[in-house]
Amino acid sequence: MNLEVLFAGTGGSAPTPGRGLPALLVRRGGEHVLVDCGEGTQRQLMRSFGLAEIDLVLLTHLHTDHWLGLPGLLKTLDLQDRTVPLTIVGPVGTTAALAAVQDLTGRVRYPLDVQDVEPGDIVERDGWRAEAIGVQHRTTALGWVLAEDDRPGRFDPEAARALGVGLEDPREFGLLQKGETVRGVRPEQVTSEKRFGRRIVVSGDTRPCDALRAAAWRCDLLVHEATFMDEQAERARKTGHSTTSEAAALAAEAEVGLLALVHLSARHRPTEALAEARRTFEHTELPRDFDVIDVPFPERGDPIFRPGAGRPRRAEDAAEDAASLPPAR
Amino acid sequence: MNLEVLFAGTGGSAPTPGRGLPALLVRRGGEHVLVDCGEGTQRQLMRSFGLAEIDLVLLTHLHTDHWLGLPGLLKTLDLQDRTVPLTIVGPVGTTAALAAVQDLTGRVRYPLDVQDVEPGDIVERDGWRAEAIGVQHRTTALGWVLAEDDRPGRFDPEAARALGVGLEDPREFGLLQKGETVRGVRPEQVTSEKRFGRRIVVSGDTRPCDALRAAAWRCDLLVHEATFMDEQAERARKTGHSTTSEAAALAAEAEVGLLALVHLSARHRPTEALAEARRTFEHTELPRDFDVIDVPFPERGDPIFRPGAGRPRRAEDAAEDAASLPPAR
Numbered sequence: 291m292n293l294e295v296l297f298a299g300t301g302g303s304a305p306t307p308g309r310g311l312p313a314l315l316v317r318r319g320g321e322h323v324l325v326d327c328g329e330g331t332q333r334q335l336m337r338s339f340g341l342a343e344i345d346l347v348l349l350t351h352l353h354t355d356h357w358l359g360l361p362g363l364l365k366t367l368d369l370q371d372r373t374v375p376l377t378i379v380g381p382v383g384t385t386a387a388l389a390a391v392q393d394l395t396g397r398v399r400y401p402l403d404v405q406d407v408e409p410g411d412i413v414e415r416d417g418w419r420a421e422a423i424g425v426q427h428r429t430t431a432l433g434w435v436l437a438e439d440d441r442p443g444r445f446d447p448e449a450a451r452a453l454g455v456g457l458e459d460p461r462e463f464g465l466l467q468k469g470e471t472v473r474g475v476r477p478e479q480v481t482s483e484k485r486f487g488r489r490i491v492v493s494g495d496t497r498p499c500d501a502l503r504a505a506a507w508r509c510d511l512l513v514h515e516a517t518f519m520d521e522q523a524e525r526a527r528k529t530g531h532s533t534t535s536e537a538a539a540l541a542a543e544a545e546v547g548l549l550a551l552v553h554l555s556a557r558h559r560p561t562e563a564l565a566e567a568r569r570t571f572e573h574t575e576l577p578r579d580f581d582v583i584d585v586p587f588p589e590r591g592d593p594i595f596r597p598g599a600g601r602p603r604r605a606e607d608a609a610e611d612a613a614s615l616p617p618a619r
Numbered sequence: 620m621n622l623e624v625l626f627a628g629t630g631g632s633a634p635t636p637g638r639g640l641p642a643l644l645v646r647r648g649g650e651h652v653l654v655d656c657g658e659g660t661q662r663q664l665m666r667s668f669g670l671a672e673i674d675l676v677l678l679t680h681l682h683t684d685h686w687l688g689l690p691g692l693l694k695t696l697d698l699q700d701r702t703v704p705l706t707i708v709g710p711v712g713t714t715a716a717l718a719a720v721q722d723l724t725g726r727v728r729y730p731l732d733v734q735d736v737e738p739g740d741i742v743e744r745d746g747w748r749a750e751a752i753g754v755q756h757r758t759t760a761l762g763w764v765l766a767e768d769d770r771p772g773r774f775d776p777e778a779a780r781a782l783g784v785g786l787e788d789p790r791e792f793g794l795l796q797k798g799e800t801v802r803g804v805r806p807e808q809v810t811s812e813k814r815f816g817r818r819i820v821v822s823g824d825t826r827p828c829d830a831l832r833a834a835a836w837r838c839d840l841l842v843h844e845a846t847f848m849d850e851q852a853e854r855a856r857k858t859g860h861s862t863t864s865e866a867a868a869l870a871a872e873a874e875v876g877l878l879a880l881v882h883l884s885a886r887h888r889p890t891e892a893l894a895e896a897r898r899t900f901e902h903t904e905l906p907r908d909f910d911v912i913d914v915p916f917p918e919r920g921d922p923i924f925r926p927g928a929g930r931p932r933r934a935e936d937a938a939e940d941a942a943s944l945p946p947a948r
Contacts, residue, residue, distance in 0.1 A: 304695040305662040307931055311691075329691040330659040333634040354694055354724045362640075362658040362687050366633040387723060394719055395683045575946065595946045602636055617904065617924045 293318045293438070293488055293585040295511065295550070296600040297577040298334040299326075302495075302517055302553035303355050310334050310579050311355050312553060314513060315344075316436055316490060318418065325434055325492050326350055331359035332366050337602040338580055341367060346413070348420055349380030350494025351431035352387055361391045368398040375401035379413055379420070381430045382406045407432070409501070418487065423505045425496035428530040433494050435505050438487025443478075450480040488585050491546075495553065498532050498540045506544035510585045511593050514541065515553035516576075519563050522555075534563045538570035548593040549574040550583060622647045622767070622817055622914040624840065624879075625929040626906040627663040628655075631824075631846055631882035632684050639663050639908050640684045641882060643842060644673075645765055645819060647747065654763055654821050655679055660688035661695050666931040667909055670696060675742070677749055678709030679823025680760035681716055690720045697727040704730035708742055708749070710759045711735045736761070738830070747816065752834045754825035757859040762823050764834050767816025772807075779809040817914050820875075824882065826856070827865045835873040839914045840922050843870065844882035845905075848892050851884075863892045867899035877922040878903040879912060 294317050301309030311328020315335060322343040324331070335341050341363070349357050360378070367376065378388065388404045407413075409424030409432065421435040445467050447456065453475045456462045462472045469477050489509040493502055496515065506512045517531035526533045532540075534551065541549035549571055554563050564576040577583070580601035584594040623646050630638030640657020644664060651672040653660070664670050670692070678686055689707070696705065707717065717733045736742075738753030738761065750764040774796050776785065782804045785791045791801045798806050818838040822831055825844065835841045846860035855862045861869075863880065870878035878900055883892050893905040906912070909930035913923040 304698050305665065305691075307662070307666040310662065329688065330662055333636070333639065333659055336634065337636045354690060358687075358691050358724075359658065361683060362634075365683055369633050390719065390723055394716060395687075597946075617926075 291319050293490070295490065295513065295583045295585070296339055297550070297552065297579060297581045297583075298324075298338065298600075299328050299331055300552045300554075300577055300579050300581075301328075302515070302555060304556070305330065306556045308578065309556075311359065312350075313359065314492060314552075315339055317343075318438075321345070321415070323348065323420070323436065326356045326494070327359040327363060328355050329358040329362075332363040334579065338600040342370070342372075345374060345376060346415070346420070347376070347378045348413075348434050348492075349378070349384055349432075350425075350434065350492065351381055351427055351429055352383050353429060353495065356495070357387070360388070361395050364398050364402070365395055368400065372398075372400045375403055377403040377405070377413075379405045379407055379422075381422075381432050382408070383430065421505075423501045425494055425502055426499045426530065427495045427497070431494050431496060433496065433502050433505060434492045435509070436490045436492070438489070440487050441485045443482040443484050446480050446482065450475065453479065455480070485587075485589075488587065490585060493532075493537075495531060497527070497530055498536045503540050503544050506540065506546055508545050508547075510547040510588065511550060511583060512541050512544065512546040512548070513550045513552060516551040516563060516567065517553050517555050519558045519566055522557075534567040535570050538567040538574055541574070542571040547573070547585075547588075548583065548595070550595075551576045620648050622819070624819060624842065624912045624914070625668055626879070626881065626908060626910045626912075627653075627667065627929075628657050628660055629881045629883075629906055629908050629910075630657075631844070631884060633885070634659065635885045637907065638885075640688065641679075642688065643821060643881075644668055646672075647767075650674070650744070652677065652749070652765065655685045655823070656688040656692060657684050658687040658691075661692040663908065667929040671699070671701075674703060674705060675744070675749070676705065676707045677742075677763050677821075678707070678713055678761075679754075679763065679821065680710055680756055680758055681712050682756075682758060682824065685824070686716070689717070690724050693727050693731070694724055697729065701727075701729045704732055706732040706734070706742075708734045708736055708751075710751075710761050711737065712759065750834075752830045754823055754831055755828045755859065756824045756826070760823050760825060762825065762831050762834065763821045764838070765819045765821070767818070769816050770814045772811040772813050775809050775811065779804065782808065784809070814916075814918075817916065819914060822861075822866075824860060826859055827861050827869045832869050832873050835869065835875055837874050837876075839876045839917065840879060840912060841870050841873065841875040841877070842879045842881060845880040845892060845896065846882050846884050848887045848895055851886075863896040864899050867896040867903055870903070871900040876902065876914075876917075877912065877924070879924075880905045 296315040299310030299313035312326040313331040314325040316323045324347045413420040418438040423433040425433045491506045491509045493514040514537040516534040516537045518526040567574045582596045582599035625644040628639030628642035641655040642660040643654040645652045653676045742749040747767040752762040754762045820835045820838045822843040843866040845863040845866045847855040896903045911925045911928035
């Protein structure tokens with residue numbers, strides 16, 4: 291099953307010409323989960339993977355750059371006559387913030403399920419779950435672990451045959467795989483250890499912290515903020531953010547598969563920030579808006595960085611044709 | 620003095636891949652006035668004319684597609700350490716809406732002057748003024764007339780010489796231009812009639828209405844909504860919007876210089892909507908985001924439609940360079 295992350299907005303605090311405000315879209319099979327929703331996210335998504343399939347929004351914290359795109363997104367889904375429920379989960383205060391927004395924008399007609407959660411709380415989904423972890427920012431802030439269920443071990447038909455199973459009736463393989471003992475052979479004799487599900491960890495805005503380091507242990511992909519380069523380490527400390535090398539050090543200690551840095555301040559050059567991080571942890575990327583990272587099952591290879599894979603193909607031009615008439619005068 | 624309109628967001632209700640939510644930037648000399656501020660406007664402006672010079676925001680009404688970009692814009696100006704005051708003027712309810720937003724986003728450090736106005740109220744500026752007109756939408760809604768002060772008549776030095784002034788002392792011309800009588804010659808004998816200032820009229824969301832028709836009389840540029848094509852005339856009536864032909868008919872009756880249509884529903888093709896409008900009023904454009912209309916003094920010519928003149932020059936690429944490093948693996 292595909293598992294991929296679209297970097298829908300990679301900027302922080304304020305947008306730039308090239309970077310929208312924070313938003314990640316995690317796509318697993320047909321399920322789309324949005325992590326954070328800065329101003330402009332709905333349009334970034336329209337230009338890329340679309341809006342319709344989103345049924346879960348996870349917020350990391352309630353600083354405006356991380357959620358002010360939500361009212362407009364909710365409204366647009368209503369204009370699209372959405373009927374499917376939408377679940378929004380965030381730190382304490384999320385319910386109140388959404389209520390205040392709805393006072394201004396009016397209510398939507400589809401069911402909204404808004405939940406405040408605490409670190410450790412889990413949102414259960416079909417085949418995976420999102421777990422909130424407590425991180426350290428200037429306000430109550432969460433990181434999110436998106437973890438697939440563990441997969442059963444892999445059945446080894448050769449080993450089964452060597453033990454005399456399935457030689458005449460191949461349906462015996464099915465019985466073993468369902469957990470039954472066949473001809474005295476127990477399933478665990480012909481099945482590998484269970485395999486861990488894939489895990490993506492999103493830091494939100496935070497200082498490097500133990501909770502995050504523990505949660506990120508050997509995850510496939512860590513999306514970590516790096517608001518500042520090391521020269522601004524003191525400022526990072528004061529504002530509750532991380533530097534490039536701090537994020538990279540955490541990724542190295544947690545032995546993550548791939549580190550993706552986001553939320554870089556516009557004061558820094560991405561090339562330099564990325565080079566700085568790679569000196570501490572080589573397997574680092576600094577995605578731009580519309581870049582995609584694929585997270586395959588580990589036995590099929592490492593995460594794949596696909597620059598621009600979610601980028602609109604000149605959508606402006608494709609969608610528009612007014613300029614094909616001559617000017618009025 | 621230059622007078623131009625940047626179409627920063629030409630969509631309506633919901634953004635599309637190619638069209639942002641409503642925002643017009645009127646630039647006159649060094650002064651920048653923003654009319655409406657849909658979600659994403661700050662980034663549209665960053666990619667074009669910039670944010671710093673804005674010191675007046677005029678809102679047409681408080682439907683969210685017309686103002687939800689304001690909180691983020693205010694916040695970004697604060698992050699940019701703005702100190703210059705910002706004035707925000709809109710219909711009754713504007714002050715309350717801004718206060719509610721500031722409860723969520725926190726206050727900004729520069730002076731904010733927020734005013735609720737009624738139709739007929741005028742915002743006086745240096746050399747021009749903005750006048751609110753009452754239009755007909757589903758909620759309290761304003762159109763805005765941006766009108767330059769009338770200019771004094773043009774002094775005719777040849778006529779003055781023919782009457783014996785300035786033949787020996789050219790400073791006599793200056794005295795006449797200041798309104799003094801010189802050698803028995805009165806200023807009005809050598810000066811043309813006073814000339815009307817340029818006028819730009821913005822409809823906001825509205826049914827075609829008399830107040831707008833009167834306000835738009837012989838204006839240089841009318842920016843009028845055309846949410847629907849004529850086939851949706853009934854729907855336009857029910858939702859308080861205008862069709863292409865209704866907007867064009869109003870422009871024809873008001874004898875405007877140029878009509879620019881905005882707020883077209885994504886259901887319609889811009890080429891077809893524009894063609895439909897031009898059957899009623901030929902001098903019509905349907906700008907895309909980042910198109911510009913220059914409004915010269917009438918004696919220097921008609922308004923000039925400049926497609927894409929405000930468009931970023933591959934700003935994403937210029938501002939970003941992270942992709943120039945090879946991927947981590």
